Amino acid sequence: xxxxxxxxxxxxxxxxxxxxxxxxxxxxxxxxxxxxxxxxxxxxxxxxxxxxxxxxxxxxxxxxxxxxxxxxxxxxxxxxxxxxxxxxxxxxxxxxxxxxxxxxxxxxxxxxxxxxxxxxxxxxxxxxxxxxxxxxxxxxxxxxxxxxxxxxxxxxxxxxxxxxxxxxxxxxxxxxxxxxxxxxxxxxxxxxxxxxxxxxxxxxxxxxxxxxxxxxxxxxxxxxxxxxxxxxxxxxxxxxxxxxxxxxxxxxxxxxxxxxxxxxxxxxxxxxxxxxxxxxxxxxxxxxxxxxxxxxxxxxxxxxxxxxxxxxxxxxxxxxxxxxxxxxxxxxxxxxxxxxxxxxxxxxxxxxxxxxxxxxxxxxxxxxxxxxxxxxxxxxxxxxxxxxxxxxxxxxxxxxxxxxxxxxxxxxxxxxxxxxxxxxxxxxxxxxxxxxxxxxxxxxxxxxxxxxxxxxxxxxxxxxxxxxxxxxxxx
Amino acid sequence: xxxxxxxxxxxxxxxxxxxxxxxxxxxxxxxxxxxxxxxxxxxxxxxxxxxxxxxxxxxxxxxxxxxxxxxxxxxxxxxxxxxxxxxxxxxxxxxxxxxxxxxxxxxxxxxxxxxxxxxxxxxxxxxxxxxxxxxxxxxxxxxxxxxxxxxxxxxxxxxxxxxxxxxxxxxxxxxxxxxxxxxxxxxx
Numbered sequence: 001x002x003x004x005x006x007x008x009x010x011x012x013x014x015x016x017x018x019x020x021x022x023x024x025x026x027x028x029x030x031x032x033x034x035x036x037x038x039x040x041x042x043x044x045x046x047x048x049x050x051x052x053x054x055x056x057x058x059x060x061x062x063x064x065x066x067x068x069x070x071x072x073x074x075x076x077x078x079x080x081x082x083x084x085x086x087x088x089x090x091x092x093x094x095x096x097x098x099x100x101x102x103x104x105x106x107x108x109x110x111x112x113x114x115x116x117x118x119x120x121x122x123x124x125x126x127x128x129x130x131x132x133x134x135x136x137x138x139x140x141x142x143x144x145x146x147x148x149x150x151x152x153x154x155x156x157x158x159x160x161x162x163x164x165x166x167x168x169x170x171x172x173x174x175x176x177x178x179x180x181x182x183x184x185x186x187x188x189x190x191x192x193x194x195x196x197x198x199x200x201x202x203x204x205x206x207x208x209x210x211x212x213x214x215x216x217x218x219x220x221x222x223x224x225x226x227x228x229x230x231x232x233x234x235x236x237x238x239x240x241x242x243x244x245x246x247x248x249x250x251x252x253x254x255x256x257x258x259x260x261x262x263x264x265x266x267x268x269x270x271x272x273x274x275x276x277x278x279x280x281x282x283x284x285x286x287x288x289x290x291x292x293x294x295x296x297x298x299x300x301x302x303x304x305x306x307x308x309x310x311x312x313x314x315x316x317x318x319x320x321x322x323x324x325x326x327x328x329x330x331x332x333x334x335x336x337x338x339x340x341x342x343x344x345x346x347x348x349x350x351x352x353x354x355x356x357x358x359x360x361x362x363x364x365x366x367x368x369x370x371x372x373x374x375x376x377x378x379x380x381x382x383x384x385x386x387x388x389x390x391x392x393x394x395x396x397x398x399x400x401x402x403x404x405x406x407x408x409x410x411x412x413x414x415x416x417x418x419x420x421x422x423x424x425x426x427x428x429x430x431x432x433x434x435x436x437x438x439x440x441x442x443x444x445x446x447x448x449x450x451x452x453x454x455x456x457x458x459x460x461x462x463x464x465x466x467x468x469x470x471x472x473x474x475x
Numbered sequence: 476x477x478x479x480x481x482x483x484x485x486x487x488x489x490x491x492x493x494x495x496x497x498x499x500x501x502x503x504x505x506x507x508x509x510x511x512x513x514x515x516x517x518x519x520x521x522x523x524x525x526x527x528x529x530x531x532x533x534x535x536x537x538x539x540x541x542x543x544x545x546x547x548x549x550x551x552x553x554x555x556x557x558x559x560x561x562x563x564x565x566x567x568x569x570x571x572x573x574x575x576x577x578x579x580x581x582x583x584x585x586x587x588x589x590x591x592x593x594x595x596x597x598x599x600x601x602x603x604x605x606x607x608x609x610x611x612x613x614x615x616x617x618x619x620x621x622x623x624x625x626x627x628x629x630x631x632x633x634x635x636x637x638x639x640x641x642x643x644x645x646x647x648x649x650x651x652x653x654x655x656x657x658x659x660x661x662x663x
Contacts, residue, residue, distance in 0.1 A: 033619040034643040036661060041516040048512045056505040060498045292591055407619055412641035413662050 034285065035374050035470075036412045038419065043471040046420045050427055050463045054456050057431050058449070065439040067432070070256035078247045087144025094141035094207070100390050101200025108194035109382075110392030117199060118187065119379045121229075123372040126236045130365055133244050134237035137223075140230055142210040146219050164218035167225060172265030175213070177273050179206075179228025181326070184277035188284065189318040191311050225264065232274070235261075236365055238358075239429075255429055258361050259437070263354040271360040272333060275462065276326030278367040282469040284321060296321070329462070333360070336458030343454075344447040355441055356455065359433040363462050366426020370419040370466055374410070381405045419470055427463040431456065576602045578633070581656045583609035586648065588655040595656055597638045599663040605634040605646070605656075613651055617658060619644035 038046075101113040108114045128135050137143070154161055192198050206228075213222045223230045238257035243250045261267065283289055289296050296317050303313035337353045381403070388401035395401070410418075434455040438448035582589040597603055607615050612628040619640055624632040638660040646656040 033640075036642060036659070045509075045513050045516045049509055052505045052508055056501055059501045404621070407640040407642065411662060412660075 037472040070253040072250040072252040086138035090139035090141040101196040105392030112386040112390035129237040133240040133242035136233040146214040167217040167221040174266035175226035176231035177270040258358040261358040272330040274364040276329040280325035339454035362429035369422035596659040614649040616649040
């Protein structure tokens with residue numbers, strides 16, 4: 001997220017506003033802190049951990065599938081009235097954030113909207129989902145709206161609503177993949193990424209697209225396949241030990257939810273997009289990319305020479321970097337799959353790529369934690385002041401408007417350990433899931449074990465890529 | 476969920492299964508290796524020199540304590556200090572600020588930092604002394620620490636504060652929105 005690089009752009013945007021409200025825009029001290037790169041010794045140590053964990057796992061992991069066969073225990077059910085209530089809360093929150101985007105100050109750090117979208121929504125919900133289960137679904141504002149409309153229309157029409165069209169099976173999760181890529185593009189590439197009113201317009205556009213999709217293909221099929229954020233948060237929620245289905249809540253073995261991922265088209269692409277965009281976020285802050293002799297300045301110069309404006313040239317350069325990183329991640333995964341398909345015969349690459357892709361979910365979550373944990377820890381604090389002064393107009397609703405961010409809430413060393421721990425644990429979880437799946441896919445334990453040498457290489461590559469991006473070598 | 480093919484035949488396969496004791500042994504062995512590697516690597520801790528990718532880094536000698544932060548690149552591993560070793564002390568408690576810390580100067584020419592954006596490194600607890608000489612009137616903003624001072628065209632301002640927050644922070648011409656330096660504070 002480039003630390004809400006709101007600094008550079010926000011300040012430019014804010015410069016006019018600053019003249020008017022000198023304090024409001026700056027008092028929160030929101031911006032401009034980046035993590036220190038992981039020092040070399042810790043990078044080397046973490047890489048060693050990854051290798052040792054991998055080989056220990058090969059030796060120790062169970063010879064019969066366990067996660068695949070894990071059962072759920074029903075815990076309790078949720079009262080019916082909560083469903084419309086949560087939906088209303090979601091709609092109200094969405095409406096308020098959009099309103100703040102238009103009506104509030106256009107200084108990005110003083111308006112609540114960019115922080116809600118980039119920190120609470122984009123980073124906070126994945127963290128919550130991975131621990132508590134799919135907490136977004138009941139609050140999903142566009143889904144709640146669609147259900148409300150459908151309920152009313154059903155009353156009016158007396159149950160004679162036309163049946164929705166069948167969702168095309170070839171489309172699968174591709175719309176979700178496109179949505180996540182588009183969001184990442186806005187966040188990491190687009191020059192006006194911090195412009196509150198523009199973000200509000202994009203949010204409305206997204207909601208409108210979802211409403212159309214749900215009305216054509218039905219609320220449930222669309223939300224489960226094509227609603228990018230619903231799908232994105234739902235993927236992380238499969239890691240959680242809690243499972244919310246209809247109105248019952250069950251307990252399950254951690255990670256076991258991912259084994260129930262339905263393998264429709266576009267799922268592999270979606271997961272590679274998730275990992276690739278997060279990678280690019282880190283990579284694009286490093287010296288290799290932005291440094292004086294880096295790739296980005298050179299490319300930007302060339303595009304500028306072709307007649308593009310400086311801004312457009314920069315956007316083209318970053319778009320190329322973003323797409324390259326996604327393709328790079330996809331290539332690593334496909335290389336491992338290609339290797340695996342050489343074992344035991346009988347399985348073609350497309351099938352294997354789909355059947356093992358759930359093992360990328362913990363890797364994707366590990367990347368999110370490693371890259372965005374500090375953002376949540378620091379910028380999340382800004383919510384304290386922003387809720388009291390959401391529009392940046394100098395109000396003080398809850399008396400917390402002057403709260404400032406405590407940057408010492410966690411030390412740089414603490415952040416390093418969180419990052420390394422996240423990547424190593426994600427690695428171990430990915431290996432475990434792939435191992436468990438291999439025991440189901442391959443008839444012979446020997447084949448399953450041999451196939452996992454390839455998955456091990458893939459996982460080591462992803463984890464070392466993640467570590468390297470955060471380390472002093474890349475930064 | 477996908478339809479499982481026939482479950483692995485011979486899942487228990489006594490030939491290659493390990494006993495519980497053997498498994499525990501492998502895990503313990505792995506842990507032991509990691510512990511040793513951690514201690515060894517941590518011993519020659521070289522995080523004083525933050526990056527090799529520089530060619531654009533000035534490194535501020537910190538308050539007499541840590542002369543190894545001379546230049547990156549070199550393999551100067553040992554922190555051969557004369558005064559109290561800074562490792563354990565958490566920052567400013569040691570009153571050994573004998574020599575005046577050097578003032579780092581950033582020059583702004585035509586609204587841009589002369590020589591590109593430089594990284595100025597300190598260790599937590601150091602006294603940051605930063606001077607900005609500018610040919611453009613603007614407000615200098617040190618992010619994170621949230622310090623702001625106005626500078627007149629052709630004038631200069633000086634910041635003098637203790638490095639209490641770790642991380643990398645932008646130093647910026649606030650109104651122009653131009654980053655002029657990067658302040659880096661490493662853990663002590």
